[in-house]
Amino acid sequence: MGNYFSSMFDRLWGTNKELRILILGLDGAGKTTILYRLQIGEVVTTKPTIGFNVETLTYKNLKLNVWDLGGQTSIRPYWRCYYADTAAVIFVVDSTDKDRMATAAKELHMMLSEEELQDSALLVFANKQDQPGALSASEVSKELNLVDLKDRSWSIVASSAIKGEGITEGLDWLIDVIKEEQL
């Protein structure tokens, strides 16, 4: 019977319910690496994601359903399928890829203009800080026009998925915002 009580408690505290978080960004930004950094705490060798990865992880008593969608141009149109009921979006930017910063900005703003994502929080990872020539968080923020965002809690964190820097900080912030806004 003990099992039943414990699972009952779980249900009362709402841990059974999963929060949906999307990891988006251009191809090669490091989305899959971040996902598995979060899930197993290790760097895995990745290949371009054709389709998506999804992992369920428990973080600070919350069950997170984290979706990592492929960033190829051909797959980007399908991001839209996954917008419904999304608590937060993690947008990953390759800080060294100055040429495609504009494309990233365009994709980001197009995504945020979707009605289904009006209530979602936004966390931007300025990834690949370990690489030489990476733009700083504030520079990336400027490139992406993040200041233009109104009515949305957002934050930008400099990170390195390979070294594991900045990931937990970013996620901590995100969880706090979600708890505040949605629970």
Added chain:
Amino acid sequence: MPPLDKKIKKFLKNSIRVAPKISDKGEFGELRAGLVSPYPQTRKDAIKKTIQQMTLGKDVSPLFPDVLKNIATIDIEQKKLVYLYVMNYAEIYPELCILAVNTFVTDSQDPNPLIRCMAIRTMSMIKVDKILEYIDTPLRRTLQDDNPYVRKTAVICVAKLFQLNKQLCVELGVLEDLANALDDDNPMVISNAIASIIEINSIDPTVIDLIRLIETHVSKFLLVLNECTEWARMTILTALAEYNSRDSLEAKDIIDRVTAHLQHVNPSVVLATVKVILKNITQLDPNQYSPDSKIMKKISSALVSLMSTPPELQYVALKNIRIILEKYPEILNKELRIFYVKFNDPMYVKLEKIEILVRLVDVSNIKQCTLLLNELKEYSMEFELEFVSRSIQAMAELGIKNGNEIFIAKIADIICNEILERGGGIETIRDDCCVALSNLLRCCDMNESMVKQICSILNSWSSPEDILTSDLSKCHYIWLMTKYPNHFTTVIEKLKTFIDNFTQEESMTQVAILLSVIKLHTRLEGSVLQNLFELATSYEAVDIDVRDMAMMYWRCFSIDDSNVEKDQLINELCNNGLNPLPRIDNILEMFSPDTLEKLLNQLGTISSIYFEPLTEDILNESRKRRSQMNQNIIKSQKLNDLQDIARNELLDGHEDVLLDFGDEDDSSSNMASSNNNNNTLKELDDLFGNITQDVKNLNISQQQSNTDSNQAPSANTTTSNTQDLLDLF
């Protein structure tokens, strides 16, 4: 566990469940919401309900994008269901399928071998070129997997991929991997690899050298044969049957190794084993496979054991036994009793058993013949007409095969006195008796008492043209009349009534009438012959052979009287019947030696049932059909049109559209293109219209070729009997 406890548990479980439940109504809205629910339990329930609807035949394809989201899960049950769904509907959403690719690839490295199998199996089944583009790594990896079950699945997938995309399969070089799989340690993998190779070879014989592969792996096959499942044994034995052994030693070895499988419970394995043995036996010293040899006895007992299977399998076995019997007639001759018809056998088995009985009987053993005759007599007293008529024919066949005049007289006696007495009122029995009796007379035409007996019976039939119904029996009757005109009292009258009906008769009877009138022309008035000639050459619907024959005789008769050879010619034409006929010793249908050899190599296949060996033409035909069928892999390039349509629909305010295919900058042109909306819609219709049309065509052509192959063998066999009768004239 007491049920009360269970009930309490269930109650508790349900009462504390937070996750919303899915009702049984199966409404799309509810299912869709369930599929993306934040509660894993609800999602799983929703998937189950969706699959339930799918199996009920409802089209649940609109849920595709939502179901697809659930493909990445650790729950193996859920994964299986989603895979099943994807397999079913992937072709409707070729574009969206690409979203599943990552999961397939990841799953093909899953620690659980079952999931690895599932991933590769599903992936190779989806007829979408975008999926196939990514099959490279997973397929290669699973082919080298540690787990034999995964490897076994992967080798099958190579054949599936080959069917879908031959070119890709060759480019990936997996065919070499497949050939290497024959050297695997696991019997399961080896057998599936050879099955896969045989399959590929049947689609395109040029890409893989099947014969060489079999040759190099014979010892391997023999080694694993004992450890395989029955299916695996089947494929391996089939492969072995393709192999020509080098010398008698090797042949002996192969035979010794496979002989044990003659006792297998699965008839298919038994037949495949027989096939391998018969293939190799010819390499041996002839006295090693004499009827009394050990190996022949083993084959014989294996075939006997097949007779204790269900009727459907018995039928197949009987058909195959008939082929084997023709090559090795002595093989079962001590087992005649096994083939006696049982009262509860289905008709098709009964008829086939009679075929075997008359072929099997040893004519030198008079006791056996008598026993069989009594048995056949019993059969002819049954009530099923088809069966009775077959047994009457069989009696004649038996008599002729035996050739002993006393025995034949006995049979004629039985037919005349017992069968005709009893069943003479039934048309078909009369037909068969008439045919049987004249066949018997053809065998011993000099036996006066028998001629008298038979002719007196036939003579007593007042109007044979009405009594006899079949073309064959009328033909026989007329032949008999002409052959023994003195035993028929009213031969002229009878012949005249036949002549009156000339135009209504079928061609065989027409020929018989024609020949009969020619032979008896001295007894008939001159005008009868002339009239018949005119009738046979002028009548529109007459068979071309009948017409030509009439023409020829007419010319003979119209030779100028002054020519001295005329009388001699006409005499020869008419008096042929007085000379002794070439004696017939068998009226059983036989295969040509060539056909027989081919059929022996195809024992246990569908060819052995139709007695129609698989020819290169049939193979080519089926290859063509198959490649046509597989050409409808969905090519995503064509679907650019579809995207336009979808975009237009969005503009028209359809809310159901789940996807935005669009790049934003297109939106201005959309307004303009909405005018063309109708056009593109038409194009879309055409696109689908073509596809369905193609599919229909395919089906039809398939049916046609099926019916063709059905009819061919029966047509071949039935004519031979009548042919030799006609040759006699």
